[in-house]
Amino acid sequence: MGRIAAKQTYIPTLLRLFRQFGYEGVTLAKISQATGLGKASLYHHFPGGKAEMAAAALAEVDLWLETSILPILSSKVKPIEAFELMCQEVSLFFNKGENDCLWAVLLLEQSSKNLFDSQINRAFSRWIEAIANVLITAGANEIAAIQRGEDAVITIQGALILCHGLKDFTPFQRVIKRLPQQLCQDI
Template sequence: MPKEDYVPTLFSLFRQYGYDGATLSKISAATGLGKASLYHHFPGGKEDMVASVLDHSDCWLQENVLQLLAGKGSPHTRLQKMCDHIHDLYAGGTQPCLTAILETGTGRDLFHQRIKTLVTHWIGAIAKILVESGLDEAIARQRGQDALISIQGALIVSQALDDASLFLRTIKQLPETLLHWE
């Protein structure tokens, strides 16, 4: 199989265990590949595997968030569709965030700049919609940051309390919250 076929499994592993916790033996067991085969597909080892997972995540964000936010429809509709995709990505608040987990331990040293770029693009796309809606550019950027803080915070708290309804409530309210500025 081509290495791209292993990326969803790697995505799940790194999302669950992070860079440091996803050992080669765990990766080997999950993919069914021996260490030699893993290095055949990913010559740079775990760092190469995470780079492939981040490539996959970049494509997902581009297709499911950035293009959608830049597309047609009312700002509310586009933001709601973004929230629907985020809901699916995090399985209704039951799955952790890959980028948040990679921002800890050794992963931060290796992938911080790449994750920062991804988050910056997402914030910018949300801010652009809010500017289209008539909000001041500086406030729109702050609201874009607040949107990601809300999403990530709700995800963490939902998982800590074993209560996905907190994440679901946040996602449901987010478009209204972002667009309300009276």
């Protein structure tokens, strides 16, 4: 197995660890234990150390956005169908609310704040813009469409945070179910 292919096998584990413990909380010892790699092997695959490992996990979230969410929102289906499919993918990716959002975890930590802010900003902006474009195409005005896109992402992110605080994932599932109708209201 080539170095790149081998490196890819560890990314789901890195994503899980950074979601669970954040940038500060993930130690090389935890990564080594979870991947089964010694420190030397970790640095072989990720010469940039923990920052490169976090970047690889973040790239996986960005890939999900690029391959699972944005294509749905740029498809030629009815807006309600696009938003229902988007919400299904969101629910799947966040395991019905049980998985933390890596974007939020990294943004809220001071130690990783400047490392990933622009990449996360770009991802959120693209998602909001894609939602807004669906609404604009359906006849909504641009300002209202952008605000609804922002509200949708706020709803998803807020539900994730609330569910983890409550240790109850039903609020996430409820808002994901309602979100397509809310987005399409009055269009």
